[in-house]
Amino acid sequence: MDLRISDDQQLFRETTRKFLESTCPLETVRRLADAEPAGFERKWWKQGAELGWVSMLVAEDDGGGSISGHGLLDLVLVAEEMGRLVSPGPLVPTNVVAAALARSGTPTQRREFLPGLVNGDTVAAWCLGTAVAGIDPAGRRVEAVPRDGGYVLDGVTGPVEAGGQADLLLVTVRTGEGLTQCVVPSDAAGVAVGPAHGLDLVRRYAQVRFDQVVVPPDGVLGAAGNAASDAERQLQIAVVLQGAEMVGAVDRAFEFTVEYAFDRYSFGRPLASYQALKHRFADMKMWLEAAHATADAAARAVDLDSPLAAELVSVAKSYIGDHAPAILQDCVQLHGGIGVTWEHDLHLYIRRVVTDRSQFGTPGDHRERVAVAMGM
């Protein structure tokens, strides 16, 4: 948690936590994993949207609004709380697409798509049809051929988070020397969704296939051929939300692992009394606080659109992406055998954190971005 949040933000955080604890405790997450093909229930997502889960990056004139005037700093509070309970729901893709529409959409596009996203009636997915900001989605490509002022899309991409649930797709493609972004309703002719699999129990992925999908001129978002900075911004928002989610997840798992160390006795002593283990907990605490610090710093930089944002986002992803799974595996080790059973909750956290680590750039990918930012 950011140590500098306001009273209003603190209240928002508590409201979000109470809502998640009462509507979606871990037993519910486990039930949704088996019972719910989408991984989340639409009416639950709509309740979340009423709390502001998709309004923070959208201006008030477009039906959005934030708590603090710094929408991303409010939204990371939601992401962190969702990480603590490994909550379902397309928080990242829907907000990334909403932010993209809010930033670069025409009045017509904003009027058409934003109200549904903000009030939770619709959800969205971001399809990377080409490498974006140094991050390549498994080499899959969607080609775009200009036609009648718009484009025709062909190709396949994925795995795309919420690709099978999304009502609206934002597709980023390469056109000539630049990037172009298209807004495509998922029921447009030629769009087909195929199966994909995810490590997380409630986060759904899909392949999205584009077969001669016609994008009319008003389906192009922002400047055609000149969307690289928009796409960079989207990546930054996605990575900031991932970072907050990973930190929330590790924070919670560390909490219950410390409790376990006090409660569990061997040789007549609590685990927490052994120096060999205390020192491991000290290291984990240090990594965890460092992860909090860099997640918060990245969020602030992106919120302010700082010139350092690209580097600080990649600093955060690189650091948290390396340390979050490592801390969780230490938590497994400190729990002993129970930690590798299905019954224990730790694997839910590892699944979430490894998923976040692997999407939108691995730590190694982001170190390369840092090297570039350093002028190498």
Next chain:
Amino acid sequence: MSTTDSNSVAEDETDDGESVDSFRARARLWLAENMPLLPDGATNQLLAREDESGQRARRLQRLLFDGGFAGISFPVPYGGQGLSLHHQKAFTQESLPHQMPTVFNVPTLSILAPTLLDFGTEEQKVRHIPAMLSGDELWVQFLSEPSGGSDLAGLITRATRDGDVFVLNGSKIWSSGAFRSDYSLCLARTDWQVPKHRGLTMFILKIHQPGIEVRQIKMVNGTGEFCQEFFDDVPIPATDVVGEVNNGWTVASRLLFHERNATGGGSPYVSGVATAAAGQDGQPSDLLDLARETGRTADPRVRQLVAEARVNDRVQSQLVERVTTGIRTGAFPLPAGAIPSLFAATNTERHFDIGLEIAGAGAGAWIDDDADRWGETYLLRQGLSLGGGSNEMQRNIISERVLGMPREYAADRDKPFDEVRHN
């Protein structure tokens, strides 16, 4: 521990309301007119190595003092400027191209001065703090002893009361630059019939006087910065006791808190930057320079390593800011200062390891003797992991005093010190 004032540095605005921006502009102008520039490629740390006597540093500190830029976060009555941490940070950023008396930062200004602010008498503060800020007094800490490393409270240097004076006998070690320094805070045992923490007293001790011998210790890289001191019937006036007699542990604990703050990068009393290494935003990277010198900037392995070091440095300064904020607001307990200290030390270890890899063959054998010799730098890899509390002690502090885990067993707990086995 009493919480007094050296921690509660004003956060944003000052009494006279000078904004950070206005202060920054004023500082930039003043620095340009008064402080000499750093020669190309030099750092203040490198210049300090050629200033063994400290005379250069004293002159520079005097310039700051006369210009009204010494002790930016220190209280006005003791010669400081009474401004906030943000003003200090702005000044440090503006000072980067300039020579700065960074030798004064640690321990004089960031550790010993704030300890005096917390526990010194009014007379002691007036006597010494302005003298530190004006460059007249360099200080060191006399804490560690040859007989014990991490068990500071088990020290055996004795101060025996004799009328208006205490008489000091024993030895201290690992004091940095004692040969060039003027005063120390010296912790000594004044009562042997009580448990170890309750029989210690902190003294102000003038270094260059009869009965004190200072010896420089030659380190693995050939430097002689650290010293050992020998005390033979040295008289200390009773008016130089800091805090209460036999309450020296409280003073030492606060001193160590300031030390953790200083080594972790969270001190508001540090002005200027000694080296381009860890944790300073906007600083050049010595590893990037090394990669360029060795012609390896296109090697993907080297790019990963240089970036990893940058990531760690960025995260270190972000962590310092988080923990400093947390301690100030009460979200973290004081011992949380051990968290950035442990980070800084382990980051330094990694930094040296990365350099060793990038330096390649040149770390072990070289032709051009003017080139950076990373191998020699590497010899002192553990410096930060030992000084100011070893990593293992920091891990004890974090697990016991931040996470609340059970304390380690100690054979000397609650025993009169003269019944405890010691070296």
